Amino acid sequence: MIYLTRRERFNAAHRLFxxxxxxxxxxxxxxxxxxxxxxxxxxxLFVTVKGEINPKIxxxxxxxxxxxxxxxxxxxxxxxxxxxxxVPFMLGKITSAENIAISFWEELEPEIxxxxxxxxxxxxxxTENNYIEYFGK
Ligand code: NI
Numbered sequence: 102m103i104y105l106t107r108r109e110r111f112n113a114a115h116r117l118f119x120x121x122x123x124x125x126x127x128x129x130x131x132x133x134x135x136x137x138x139x140x141x142x143x144x145x146l147f148v149t150v151k152g153e154i155n156p157k158i159x160x161x162x163x164x165x166x167x168x169x170x171x172x173x174x175x176x177x178x179x180x181x182x183x184x185x186x187x188v189p190f191m192l193g194k195i196t197s198a199e200n201i202a203i204s205f206w207e208e209l210e211p212e213i214x215x216x217x218x219x220x221x222x223x224x225x226x227x228t229e230n231n232y233i234e235y236f237g238k
Pocket of ligand 1: 115133134140141142
């Protein structure tokens with residue numbers, strides 16, 4: 102089994118908050134990410150797929166195909182957008198890196214399954230010192 106990763110970057114705004122809480126309570130729980138007037142992050146996304154090598158061509162998949170899927174299904178929808186209000190698949194969700202990763206997985210998995218491989222991991226850096234990984238469950 103070979104693991105293959107495509108990296109993409111995007112910039113997006115968000116706010117972590119619960120409507121029913123005061124700004125003070127949101128600040129206490131969500132920290133600076135609860136800023137009422139939004140803020141942004143330079144996100145880094147790593148999409149890892151796994152599969153067997155096609156012996157004839159020496160590839161698991163053509164990376165151009167993976168790149169195209171990630172760009173069309175994710176990057177074009179989130180880059181320079183507000184994750185809370187501009188991105189249909191994030192509506193109604195708290196835009197934590199955890200929930201972003203799960204949502205990206207749900208968007209990508211059906212298309213990646215059409216290639217000769219499986220989605221293995223979605224990894225997201227929200228800041229350079231923090232990242233989360235999601236393996237589909
Ligand atoms: Ni934030």
